[in-house]
Amino acid sequence: MTLRFYDSATAAVRDFVPLKEGRVSLYYCGATVQGEPHIGHVRSALAFDQLTRWLQTSGLDVTVVRNVTDIDDKILVKAAENNEPWWALAYRFEQAFEDAYDALGILKPTYEPRATGHIPEMHALVAQLIERGHAYPAPDNSGDVYFDVRSWAKYGSLTHQNIDDMQAAADADPRGKRDPRDFALWKGFKEGEPETARWESPWGAGRPGWHLECSAMVTKYLGTEFDIHGGGLDLRFPHHENEMAQSQAAGHGFASFWMHNGMVTYLGEKMSKSIGNTINPREMLEIARPLVVRYYLGQAHYRSVLDYRPGSLTEAAAAVERIETFMHAALAKLFPGGDFGLVAKLPDAFRAAMDDDLNIPAALAVLHDTVRAGNTALAARDDAGTLLALQGVMGMTDALGINPTEAQWQRGGDATAETAALDVLVNAQLAARAQARKEKNWAESDRIRDTLAAAGIDIADSADGSIWSLKK
Structure with missing residues (x-):
């Protein structure tokens, strides 16, 4: 089946054909590092992680760029409130974002550029726009440079x-603008701003506008024309609208597809700190394992609203445990020695769902149907049926990044070398215990079980083998 995605620019689902055969270039907006990541940030990164994984599973080579906006009005304001250097605040929160991404198994991008590292590219883009008649320096010698929205017929x-229905751009003082909707490409240095937050330019000392940063960075790493531009739905306007306008006005083809993920709500309402109905990734990870949080955030269609409510993570945990229980039982039955060589396979129905605009809910339905079929095969002691189901489940969980057997998720999501070593050591003890039981050496079998119990390891025995877990 042909890959098909919803394109925001055409408001239609259409066939996806990469600009370069076998290769996909993907850019999605990363963090503006002014504060701790919230659930919406992480949901967006996860949506494009799922997209990346599926493109790779489909045999495509994917180059992913996710930017970091590390200079911005809000960063300067927050830093002044905290009485700390803006760059220190930005770096601290950048690390908080990275920690959240890593905890949830979000793949590292190919490139993760910071805005402050690409000032020359931004100057070049502004110069192009001025030369083409789509930008102008403010006449008051403030150092501001604006994009002339009425010079670009495709704006909006x-x-x-319609341009006349749009609100004024609130990103700069309107004193030097030809039209209130013109947005800032370059912001002249203002009295009271940190000296470290200024760069020299042909139009005066200052710093870049938010929209300019992304256009310059994506062009640097993916060229003037690339496959997919993504981000949260809240970025469509004005950020992505302005990105597209300034890039195309400079003569760039820019993105072939625009993909936007939906928002996260709390009991049907928009999350807001002022009314106290927010939850962040750190709080979620205190409630549930990282694998469960990833499953929850990634279970809805990427374009839909994801509504959080008390009990959401409990439901997600139950779904994950059904998958885990089958996989551990099937592996113990089919590969009691602990070593297995298994070629994961993807059911056709799963492929069809994922190819159809990344339909995760339909894909998960196939996954859970396969788990049920696998449990039926286990109960019937049907090794062939169990193996077939296990291959399908492993293929699907690999594609979604939720395979419970991966080191990332072992025993609570800790992907450290210590966890991997613990898994090897405990399974070796279980293999020795299984051999003792086979030889009817019950004293040795009990000794191994007691040793593991004293170390905080629970053992669950069944006719098909033993499964271990850490005591709660």
């Missing part, structure tokens, strides 16, 4: 708006 085409 991404979000399908």
Whole structure:
């Protein structure tokens, strides 16, 4: 089946054909590092992680760029409130984002550029726009440079708006603008701002506008034309609209597809710190294992609203445990020695769901149907049926990044070398215990079980083998 995705620019699901055969270039907006990551940030990164994994599973070579906005009005304000250097605050929160991404198994991007490292590229883009008649320096010698929205006839085409219906751009003082909707490409240095937050430019000392940063960085790493631009739905306007306008006005083809993930709500309402209905990734990870949090955040269709409510993670944990229980039981039955060589396979129905605009809910339905079929095969002692189901489940969980057997998720999601070593040592003890039981050496069998119990290891025995877990 042909890959098909919803393109925000055309408001339609259409066939996806990479610009370069066998290769996909993907850019999605990363963090503006002004504070701790919230659940919406992580959901967006996870949506594009799922997209990346599926493109790779489909045999495509994927180059992923995720930016870091480390200079911005809000960063300067927060740093001043905290009485700390803006760059220190930005780096601290950048690490908080990275920790959240890593905890949930989100793949590292190919490139993760910071805005402050690409000032020359931004200057070059502004110069192009001025030369083409789509940008102008403010006439008041403030050092501001604006994009002239009325000079670009296609302005508003991404979000399908008429320019006269748009609100004024609130990213800079309107004193030097030809039109209130013109947005800042370069912001002249203002009195009271940190000296470290200024760069020299042909138009005066200052710093870049938010929209300019992304256009310059994506062009640097993916070229003037690339396959997919992604981000949260809240970025469509004005951020992505302005990105597209300034890039295309500079003569760039820019993105072939625009993909946006939906928002996260709390009991049907928009999350807001002012009314106290927010939950962040750190709080979620205190409630549930990382694998469960990843499953929960990734279970809905990427374009839909994901509604969080008390009990959401409990439901996700039950779903994950059904998958884990089958996989551990099947592996113990089919590969009691602990070593297994298994070629994972993907059911056709799963492929069809994922190819159809990344339909995760339909794909998960196939996964859980396969688990049920596998449990039926286990109960019937049907080794062939169990193996077939296990191959399908492993293929699907690999593609979704939720395979419970991966080191990332072992025993609570700790992917350290210590955890991997613990798994090897305990399984070796279980193999020795299984041999003792086979030889009816019950004293040795009990000794091994007691030793493991004293170390905090629970053993669950069945006719098909033993499974271990850490005591709660």
